Amino acid sequence: MMTAPGRVRPSPGPVEATPRVLCVGATSESWLALSRALRPLRCVALQVPSLESAFLEVQHTRPSLVLVHWRQLVAGAGMGLRALRLRLGGDGPPVVLVAEPETPAEVLEVGDAEGVEDCLLSPLRTHELRARLAMLAGGGVPAASVRASRVRSRLLLLAGASGPLAWSGLGALLEACGHRILYSATVGGGAARVAEQGERPDLVLSREGAPGVPRGLPSPRLQPLLAGVPSLTLDADAPVRPASLLPRIHALLGREDASLRVEARVRFCCPVSFGESGPRGAEWRSGVSSALSPGGLLVRTLVPAKAGTAVELHILLPTLGERLETHGVVAWAHAYAPRNGVSHPYGMGVRFLGMGPPRLMQLRQLCQAEVRP
Template sequence: MMSAPRHVRPSPAPAESLPRVLCVGATRESWLALSRALRPLRCEASQVPSLEAAFLEVRHARPSLVLVHWRELVAGAGLGLRALKPRLGVDGPPVLLVAEPETPADALEAGDAEGVEDCLQMPLRTHELRARLAALEGPPPWARTGRDAPRLLLLAGACGPLAWGGLGALLEACGHRILYGTTVGGGAARVVEQGERPDLVLLSREQSLGTLRGLSFLRAQPLLDGVPSLTVDLEAPVRPATLLPRIHAMLGREAASLRVEERVRFCCPVAFAEVGPRGTEWRSGMSSALSPGGLFIRTLVPVKAGTAVGLHILLPTLGERLETHGVVAWAHPFAPRQGVSHPYGMGVRFLGMGPPRLMRLRQLCQAEARP
């Protein structure tokens, strides 16, 4: 006897995981405004009162985005971001600093030193948070394309950004992506791990590209064959400012790429917007390097290289706001670094700055550069 057909219930679809935003800071009016800005977005938001509590929180649930109020960086006790970031992982969620008009310069400097990757200015606006959450889904289609795209450089024999007279730090400030290898063999291993052909190899005089290719890392050879190389003489003091024009010429980039050798460390909130016939929403970020010719803006949501932007630069030490225009020289939108060293954000070259504002910038940079 045949049994009656039964209705087969379809298996439930997997639940969609929503991005989780972790807010770190004591409950106050600013966090209430943050909750209101997050409410229209499709995300899960939670709040803890301190970095110590955040350290415990991330053990149980991994956030997609971490927002830290600036007061948590100047509390002066307990765990800081230096302890929290290893818990988040090398390729962990980005950490954003939430700043207010009264945020002191030392809080911004502490955030820069402890590795914040973006800055949101109060009052928080929903479109700012929406842009950050959208960035977590993947880089925009223009990322790493075109003549002004950041290049991948291998520094074989350099232990980090401060090696070779700080050459790596200046190259990162030019927007390049850097693979560091403490030895020439380690550099080859990093190339294999990355699986991407570098645009230039820098190595010390006692090493050679032939030595690099002759190692047991045979898989690196297809990625290194034909790659131009530049030898750095470590017997004499390395002068990165004299190497930059030569490196840019070999990469086919403009030699005066923001003139980063003139920059000084200067942390301040920055707002930027694309210049065009239609009104554009302003976005916030933080500058950590400033020169009379341009500045670097840390942000997860930069605009495309070559775009003209308006700038509002808040100078916390002076209580002034500098309004000017610039053009984006390079841009790194958010994407997992996967072992490559580079800053998130964009380098902006000032345009049409009048003599009074230019003189003010030069005075400011000279004051910050003094020991």
């Protein structure tokens, strides 16, 4: 006698890894608010009281995101954060600073110098944490939006430069313009690395021939990759002057004045909130500014707005205890994605729009005050 079949159980689908968020800081009211914000996100929240204990915790825990309270950077002046960054490695999880409106600018500068890539303002909002976790999982931005954003991101090959601070900081300025930079000892070596990633550089800058720098031309197999790519060769014996090179570089790229006058910027760290303008109002997100000029600012955040988006900005000025409100447009954006050996900052460059004369004068005074010794 045959029996009726029971309910067929669906085959289990792929099990997604539960995101782990490591919170570094002593228990406080702000940390309790963080726990409340993390609770509905279906993630594992781990808390350690200090950077030293976080260094030990990551030995057996693989966090998806590391949140560091700003007070952890006061006593050790960032030394513990530097060690933690080294332990996490270049491909490790992003480190986000949890700040407050009264966080001193000096603390933000330490975080920026030690590799903090984002900033969350307390009290923390659930949608901000959700956006970052979704970005880390690869589902934070529609694929079409990511592709459109990356089209505007130029890939520059710098041959003979060891990093952003080489050549009088030219690489750092180019990164602040929104370009992705591949640093290589030689043109040939850089072309081989670009070929491995399946990309084609938009510009080649070389300073080969300098003392201790070997000259390496691309192999015949790689020469078609660089055919037609604009190039600029710098004099190995002359000092590099980034302010005069940037207009030439952007002219070769066919790019109009989209550099946000980066050569006029000064290092200026302050919390920033931004919201995309729209009929339904703005959903505010936060980040931290690492550079400021009268024309615009650089905002470090894992979840920037798309390039070309109009945004409203709230810039907290710790030195004055004021909040500057203005509008801007996103000139370039780098959302979170694997770098694959290419150097660029996560975040966006914002050009100010409609800045009134009083506020513009205030920004100029702030920039001048930062440049003075």
